[in-house]
Amino acid sequence: MKFPILIIFIFSSFLSVAHDNKGRAHYLGNEGVMVSQSGVKVLFDPFFHNSYGHYTLVPEKLRQAIFDNKAPYDNVSAIFISHAHGDHFDKNDVLKYLQKNQTVKLFAPAQAVEMIKNLKGYKEVKDRVTAVHLKKGEAPKHFSIKDIDIEVVRIPHAGWPKRAEIENMVFRVKVGGSTVVMHMGDADSDVSHYYEQQFFWPKQTTDMAFPPYWLSLSASGKHVLNKVINAKKIIGVHVPTTVPPDLKASGDDFFSKPGETRDIE
Numbered sequence: 001m002k003f004p005i006l007i008i009f010i011f012s013s014f015l016s017v018a019h020d021n022k023g024r025a026h027y028l029g030n031e032g033v034m035v036s037q038s039g040v041k042v043l044f045d046p047f048f049h050n051s052y053g054h055y056t057l058v059p060e061k062l063r064q065a066i067f068d069n070k071a072p073y074d075n076v077s078a079i080f081i082s083h084a085h086g087d088h089f090d091k092n093d094v095l096k097y098l099q100k101n102q103t104v105k106l107f108a109p110a111q112a113v114e115m116i117k118n119l120k121g122y123k124e125v126k127d128r129v130t131a132v133h134l135k136k137g138e139a140p141k142h143f144s145i146k147d148i149d150i151e152v153v154r155i156p157h158a159g160w161p162k163r164a165e166i167e168n169m170v171f172r173v174k175v176g177g178s179t180v181v182m183h184m185g186d187a188d189s190d191v192s193h194y195y196e197q198q199f200f201w202p203k204q205t206t207d208m209a210f211p212p213y214w215l216s217l218s219a220s221g222k223h224v225l226n227k228v229i230n231a232k233k234i235i236g237v238h239v240p241t242t243v244p245p246d247l248k249a250s251g252d253d254f255f256s257k258p259g260e261t262r263d264i265e
């Protein structure tokens with residue numbers, strides 16, 4: 001084999017391997033999910049300690065593997081935080097993880113970043129932190145880092161208009177150049193919030209969305225999932241440890257056991 005042909009051969013086999021490398025979602029607990037594609041990895045809501053007696057925690061062994069940068073949870077590029085509630089976010093853990101893993105970037109609502117700012121050691125990591133400032137109804141924000149494209153929109157926390165002050169973010173993230181996922185935090189089921197952002201959803205098809213499970217339980221939430229957000233596949237999260245019979249009956253897929261995975265087509 002001549003030298004240039006060898007180069008082309010190596011390059012094309014590399015491309016086919018890269019192409020075959022499907023996206024994958026790994027469940028951590030509650031709304032914690034890791035998404036990987038071609039070796040590019042991101043974490044959503046990975047660190048928290050409050051189950052409120054109903055929800056899954058990230059098992060200690062799994063949590064330790066994330067902290068210790070052990071496969072498959074190694075070489076993560078970015079963490080996304082949906083909102084600053086105790087079943088989604090622990091400020092000390094997030095800071096500790098950023099200190100230990102010095103290339104990881106953080107994207108979080110300004111409210112969550114305010115809490116981390118007061119901790120000792122924040123100065124060491126602050127250049128890798130992006131505070132997302134968004135009001136309800138405001139136009140989406142866009143960020144990008146190596147191999148990752150990020151769009152964010154604020155959708156109110158469930159129970160709206162109660163808890164209207166909580167900055168709940170919906171992140172639509174393109175990982176590794178091809179896999180698009182959407183993490184919705186504790187988004188409310190009322191379709192009117194999503195109509196307020198009517199131009200956001202059609203702009204990009206989502207391969208896999210992670211809505212809170214309650215969207216699968218109401219007509220309005222079902223409409224959001226099936227007709228509005230432009231997602232090909234739904235995996236419910238925030239599922240109580242005792243899986244509600246209504247959720248099983250809904251026909252929607254969901255994560256309930258930490259460690260389980262789904263391939264993203």
Ligand SMILES: [Zn+2]
Nearest residue numbers: 085087088186
């Ligand atoms: Zn929650």
